[in-house]
Amino acid sequence: MSITETGVAVLFLNRPHKRNALSQDLIDELTRALHELDRDANVRVIVLTSVGQSPFCAGADLSELAQISTAKAHRIGWLKGLEVGFATVRKPIIAAVRGFAFGGGFEIALMCDIILAAADAQFGFPEIKLGTIPGAGGTQRLTKAMGKHKAMGLILTGSPTTATEMERFGIVNKVCSAEEDVIDESMKVATTVASFSAPAVALAKQAVQTAEATVLNAGLEIERALYYSSFSLHDCAEGIAAFLQKRAPNFEHR
Known part of the structure; x- marks a missing residue:
């Protein structure tokens, strides 16, 4: 390892x-x-x-x-x-x-x-x-x-x-x-x-796994909840700010 x-x-x-x-x-x-x-x-x-x-x-x-x-x-x-x-x-x-x-x-x-x-x-x-x-x-x-x-x-x-x-x-x-x-x-x-936000990556992985394990309607509900939860991440705010300010984001993985 x-x-x-x-x-x-x-x-x-x-x-x-x-x-x-x-x-x-x-x-x-x-x-x-x-x-x-x-x-x-x-x-x-x-x-x-x-x-x-x-x-x-x-x-x-x-x-x-x-x-x-x-x-x-x-x-x-x-x-x-x-x-x-x-x-x-x-x-x-x-x-x-x-x-x-x-x-x-x-x-x-x-x-x-x-x-x-x-x-x-x-x-x-x-x-x-x-x-x-x-x-x-x-x-x-x-x-x-x-x-x-x-x-x-x-x-x-x-x-x-x-x-x-x-x-x-x-x-x-x-x-x-x-x-x-x-x-x-x-x-x-x-x-x-x-290089991307670790918590956002974890949310994305969970959402994709949900698609494999459940029916579409249930998966959409879970995806939406995970999506909304990302709004509280420091990295989400930083990513949006960086885009608007035309600079590279500085993700802190939180």
């Missing part, structure tokens, strides 16, 4: 010998780190990627999954902590995907707010080949993002797809060329977002 002077934290999935497969220990470490960064006032944006040249994430650790029965899965809430860990972070999370994001790795990317991918990156849900299904929100988020039929095709065949295809369907924000480093490009986006 590292934190830049611009308020960007880079968080690494660090289990390269297992292709960053999701063990319970890795899940616990990841969610704990996200919680710490969310509480750190010096951090305004989080970039999540893989360590070294390792792939983003191969999915669930099958050696652990093989030991989990239906009863045990319900008892320990297998993968639920991962979902809750991401859902409670108010700061934007940018996924910088190299290699591949399969199964739970793809689900982690979908939990992030922005996804950048290397040109040769691949995404997919191979769970059907193992006699199971995605279990950390993959069936829901992918269907909402790209529609029933395309999601069915990926989930029911277990076939991987390219970063370019995911960009075409609006899952990936940018496919980085061979000449571009995906982490560098993600840092540029993160630095831009971190």
Whole structure:
């Protein structure tokens, strides 16, 4: 983990010998780190990627999954902590995907707010080949993002797809060329977002998440309430004043 002077934290999935497969220990470490960064006032944006040249994430650790029965899965809430860990972070999370994001790795990317991918990156849900299904929100988020039929095709065949295809369907924000480093490009986006008012960014993230989780009329009401609440921010007053005075705003993140 590292934190830049611009308020960007880079968080690494660090289990390269297992292709960053999701063990319970890795899940616990990841969610704990996200919680710490969310509480750190010096951090305004989080970039999540893989360590070294390792792939983003191969999915669930099958050696652990093989030991989990239906009863045990319900008892320990297998993968639920991962979902809750991401859902409670108010700061934007940018996924910088190299290699591949399969199964739970793809689900982690979908939990992030922005996804950048290397040109040769691949995404997919191979769970059907193992006699199971995605279990950390993959069936829901992918269907909402790209529609029933395309999601069915990926989930029911277990076939991987390219970063370019995911960009075409609006899952990936940018496919980085061979000449571009995906982490560098993600840092540029993160630095831009971190330059804006942190509380306003948090409100914007909450409003967009509401659109994913509720019907339009309810979402509009919540968006309006969040919009009105931004009027009390010091940064909102500063942003409007700066625009009227034709100068750059000086956001204090309050």
